Every structure is written in structure tokens, then in C-alpha cells.
Amino acid sequence: MDPLENLFIEHMALLTIVAMGMTTYLTRIIGYLALRNRTLNPRLERVMEVVPGCVLIAVIAPVIFSGHISDILAVAITFVAMLRFSLLPTVIIAIVATGLLRHWLL
């Protein structure tokens, strides 16, 4: 790769990481700073409560709608595991099921 392009990518990566950190810290202090003056309007609060779920589910939507039979089955297995188990076993089941299904069905 062109060294100049490499340098640009490196700087963009660092800049993005710093911007992420600043953004996250902002989310951590906004609520604290704001509540000294006023409380959130309850309707807005209800909307904000669903936002993280909307984001997370949008991120995993491609896996759910991938159209690959192995991934669809793996998501279904992961979903059932999620209902029954805590974080760690769910992740292990998801990884093993996905690996095996891709191996068998591809």
C-alpha cells in the first residue's frame, strides 16, 4: 500500500478512537450534569429507554436476514440459548453451533 495512504488510515483510526472516547464520556456525564437543573420529560425518557435496544438489534439484523441457512439456524440456536443461559454459556453455544453448522452445511 502507498505509505501516504497508510499514514492517513493510521491517523483516521486514532482520530476515530479519540472521538469515540470523547463521545462515550459525554454520554456518561450529560445525565449527571443535566439532572442538577431539571428532570427528563417522561415521554422522552420512555423513547430513550428503547434506543439502545434499537441500536443493538439493528446491528445484528444482517445476521438474522442473511439468507444463509447455516447462519439462520445458528441465530435460532443462539436465541434459545440466550433465553435459558447467562452470557458466557450463550456465547460458547453460539460460537460452537455456528462453526459446526457452517462446516456441515457449506
Add this chain to the structure above:
Amino acid sequence: MTESNSRSEPPSPNTKAEFLRGIKTSLPMTLGFIPFALVLGAQAVQKGFTVLQVPLMTGVNFAGGSEFTAISLWTSPPHLLLIVAMTFLVNSRHIIMGAAFVPFMRHLSKKQSLPLLFFMCDEAWAIGITDCQQRKSMQLSVPFYIGVAACLYGSWVIFTGIGAAVGPLIGDVEQYGFDMAFTAVFLVLLKGMWRGLSHCWPWFVSLVVAGILYHLLPGAWYVAGGTLAGILAALIWGKR
């Protein structure tokens, strides 16, 4: 310390004991962190992070959900605005969490509170509030919270770094199904956030719109589009 909140019991005066109690309390959770930290580090390197950039990101950001999101959206060079916007949306729950933390921080000055809030991940926040409730106190025990934060933060940064360093040894994580760890983590997080269909129905708007946009648009815009669709639906059709 002000005496404005005299109805609350003060936290235990023994700073060292409180710090150690914090570490002990968060230790089981830390053990649960490690596999995710390793997977996150390995996945980040696959997406073009250098080994040093991984603990840098987890160290300055320290919010797992947004880090998994950033990595899944990562390109070379990364799309700064998209990643910052997604980081804000994924972490917008912190705004509510921070607001809920205020009553437990009234005995602290703003100068004391702001550094503590840097470490307010879901787990530290939940452990801190639970501890206050168990002690029937409205005052967060600062050394206890610092113990919790040190344990969670230290293990997260160190093990994401290790994951980045040993990731290449694992090879193509997608081939083995490691990428499904994202989906599994997010599904478990979603289970924790679930408050019933009457409350969480906008999630499904986001899911369907994101799924459609994923097949229609190039790049990672399906995340922004799906998320906004859910938020708009909640704003328009949500309970008043």
C-alpha cells in the same frame, strides 16, 4: 463532605477495606468479561486495528457494546462520523444511567463526580447502585466503586489487548463461528433490556428496517437507518 444528606448512612470509613470489597464483588463479573475481551481484540485486529490501537480504544472508550459496534462497522480508513454517531446511540443509555446516579452522588462535588463517571459502565453502575440499596444508603461508597471500576477496567483493557495480540494465532475467526459471539452478546444484552412488547416494540421496527436496508444500501448505513426508524416509530406512536 457536606452534611446536607444527614438521613443517609455514611459509607464505611475504612477506605482500603472498601476498595478490596469492591474488587471482590466485581471479580466474578470480570471472569465473564475475559472471553469477550479476547474475542473483541481478535475481531478488531481482523478488521484492521493494530495491536496497540485495541487497548487504546478500550481504554479511552470503555464501553463494550459501542466497541463491538465500532468494530463491526470498521473499515480502513474508518468512517468517523458514522462510528461516532453509533457510539453515541449505543451509549445513550448512559445518559439515563448518569441521571439515575445523581441521588447517590449528592455527597460528592462535581470535581469528584466527573472522574468517577468515566468508569460508569453498565456493570459498575449496577453494582454501585445495588450496593447502596443493600447498605440502605444514598451515598455511593467511593473506594468500593473505585475497586469495582479498577477490576472491570483493568481486565477489559488488558484482555482486549491480549486478544488483539493472540488473535492472529486463531486465524480467521469467522470460519470458526467466533463472529456469532457478537450476535450472542447483543442478544443477551437485549434480554437484559427487555421490558415487554408494549414497551420494546420499536426494536422490531429497527430490526425489520435494518434488515431491508442491509440488502438495499451499501456499507453500514443499515444500522443508522434501522435505529432511526425505531426511534421515529417510538416518537410517533409511543405512549404519551
